[in-house]
Amino acid sequence: MDEKKRILVVDDEQFNVAILEELLEDEGFEVTPAYSGESAIEAFEECHPHLVLLDVMMPGIDGYETCRRLRESGHSQIPVVFLSAKAYLEDKLKGYQAGGDDYITKPFTNEELIAKVTVLLNKKQQLEQLKQSSDEATSLAYSLMSTSSKVGFIGRFVSESMRCKDVSSLCTLFFKTTQEGFGMHGLIRVVADDGIHLYSDDGDIRALDREILESCRAEARITQFGNDRALFSWGDVTLLVRNLREDVDTLAILLDGFCSSLNTIQSRNEMLRLVDDFREKNLSLKQQAMKLLDELTDDLRELFIHSGSHSNISEEEEEALVTVVDKTSDRLDKLLVEGEVMEGQLAAALQRMEVAESTEEEPELF
Numbered sequence: 001m002d003e004k005k006r007i008l009v010v011d012d013e014q015f016n017v018a019i020l021e022e023l024l025e026d027e028g029f030e031v032t033p034a035y036s037g038e039s040a041i042e043a044f045e046e047c048h049p050h051l052v053l054l055d056v057m058m059p060g061i062d063g064y065e066t067c068r069r070l071r072e073s074g075h076s077q078i079p080v081v082f083l084s085a086k087a088y089l090e091d092k093l094k095g096y097q098a099g100g101d102d103y104i105t106k107p108f109t110n111e112e113l114i115a116k117v118t119v120l121l122n123k124k125q126q127l128e129q130l131k132q133s134s135d136e137a138t139s140l141a142y143s144l145m146s147t148s149s150k151v152g153f154i155g156r157f158v159s160e161s162m163r164c165k166d167v168s169s170l171c172t173l174f175f176k177t178t179q180e181g182f183g184m185h186g187l188i189r190v191v192a193d194d195g196i197h198l199y200s201d202d203g204d205i206r207a208l209d210r211e212i213l214e215s216c217r218a219e220a221r222i223t224q225f226g227n228d229r230a231l232f233s234w235g236d237v238t239l240l241v242r243n244l245r246e247d248v249d250t251l252a253i254l255l256d257g258f259c260s261s262l263n264t265i266q267s268r269n270e271m272l273r274l275v276d277d278f279r280e281k282n283l284s285l286k287q288q289a290m291k292l293l294d295e296l297t298d299d300l301r302e303l304f305i306h307s308g309s310h311s312n313i314s315e316e317e318e319e320a321l322v323t324v325v326d327k328t329s330d331r332l333d334k335l336l337v338e339g340e341v342m343e344g345q346l347a348a349a350l351q352r353m354e355v356a357e358s359t360e361e362e363p364e365l366f
Contacts, residue, residue: 004028004029004030005028005029005030005050005051005121006029006030006031006032006047006048006049006050006051007024007029007030007031007032007049007050007051007052007053007117008031008032008034008040008043008044008047008049008051008052008053009021009024009031009032009033009034009053010033010034010035010036010037010040010052010053010054010055010058010063010066011035011053011055011058011083012035012036012055012057012058012059013055014035016055017033017034017035020053020113021033023110023113023114024117027114029117032046032047032049036058036059036060036061037058037060037061037062037063037065037066037069038060038061040052040054040066041066041069041070041073044070044075049078050078050079050121050124051078051079051080051081051117051120051121051124052067052070052078052079052080052081053081053083053117054066054067054080054081054082054083054100055082055083055084056082056083056084056086056091056095057084057085057086063082063084063095063098064094064095064098065098067080067082067095067098067099067100068098068099068226070099071098071099071226071227076099076228077124077127077128078124079101079102079120079121079123079124080099080100080101081100081101081102081103081104081116081117081120082095082100082102082103082104083104083106083108084103084104084105084106085105085106085107086105087105089211089215091103092208092211092212093212093225095208096208096212096225096229097225097226097229098226099226100208101120101206101208102116102120102206102207102208103207103208104116119204123202123204150181150182150250153177153180153181153182154177154181154250154253154254154257156177157173157174157177157254157257157258158257158260158261160173161173161174161257161258161261161264162261162264164261164265165265165269166265166269167190167192167194167197167262167265168197168199170258170261170262170265171188171190171197171199172199174188174254174258175188175199175201177254178201178251178254179201182250182251183243184201184241184243184244184251185201185202185241185242185243186200186201186239186240186241186242186243187199187200187201187205187209187210187213187239187240187242188237188238188239188240189213189214189237189238189239189240190236190237190262191236191237192236192262192266193266193269193270198210198213209240212231212240213231213238213240220233221233221234221252222248222252224244227244228242228243228244229241229242229243229244230244230248232248232251232252232255234255234256234258234259235259236259236262237255237258237259237262239251239255289332290332293328293329293332297329
């Protein structure tokens with residue numbers, strides 16, 4: 001039988017605690033109540049909850065300080081959800097900086113609360129399973145990693161990123177590198193020519209994370225929230241790190257490589273668009289030119305036929321006009337052929353570039 005998930009509910013209003021307790025127990029959760037920040041810390045050590053629902057405004061230490069103390073005591077993996085009537089971004093940022101995982105604004109619906117609790121508990125269980133299965137490999141990887149190996153991971157990322165065709169594949173490669181090489185988890189926001197892209201390494205984009213990425217305009221390039229969270233602002237690229245396990249300089253170098261590859265992708269795609277536009281316009285020009293030349297030839301012949309003996313143009317002049325039209329047609333044909341040759345050269349150059357990128361050797365990591 002599966003173990004019941006334990007939830008610590010913290011609120012100085014006993015009525016609020018009773019309402020949440022009834023709702024959560026009906027959903028199959030085991031609830032431990034606490035009515036202050038101080039008692040919540042004591043209850044946490046006794047019941048070892050899987051998740052904490054934490055009111056912000058309380059006498060004594062408030063919800064932010066309570067969460068901060070829980071995090072400082074080593075409980076970094078237990079999801080903490082703030083419950084508050086304060087809906088301003090600055091209040092949510094305080095919660096995030098204190099170590100909260102989500103922020104629900106009062107009043108809220110029962111469905112919203114249960115949905116967020118379920119998502120966070122499922123995510124916690126998945127992370128625990130992944131951690132259990134990868135602890136040995138992670139330990140080995142970190143024992144082997146040194147300055148040179150980090151450079152190797154970055155070098156492989158830069159090399160492989162040159163073969164990425166779009167923002168999605170670049171972000172996938174970036175997170176593969178950060179997870180395998182640095183044990184990092186987070187989200188990235190990219191403003192590209194084709195719009196705004198938002199990706200998470202685990203596919204889970206929480207509402208608070210999204211709001212921070214889209215609304216927070218940090219003055220500094222790197223802003224840290226507490227001990228293990230940070231926001232990297234690299235122009236059109238913003239990275240939100242949930243567990244800062246590496247020094248910021250290493251991630252900064254990796255982000256420089258990401259931005260460089262992003263510029264390459266956008267430049268290449270722009271060149272492809274220009275080539276396609278050239279082909280379409282060149283084809284249209286060829287069709288229009290041939291049509292005009294045919295119409296000119298037909299009009300000239302019809303003019304000769306209808307004018308007959310009444311025309312003041314001599315036979316020699318008629319032949320001269322025909323010769324001019326023929327020469328113009330020949331020159332136009334040559335120009336059209338040159339356009340086709342140029343199209344072929346562009347296509348061959350693009351093909352060579354793609355072949356070179358796809359066959360480029362990957363650097364060794366160690």
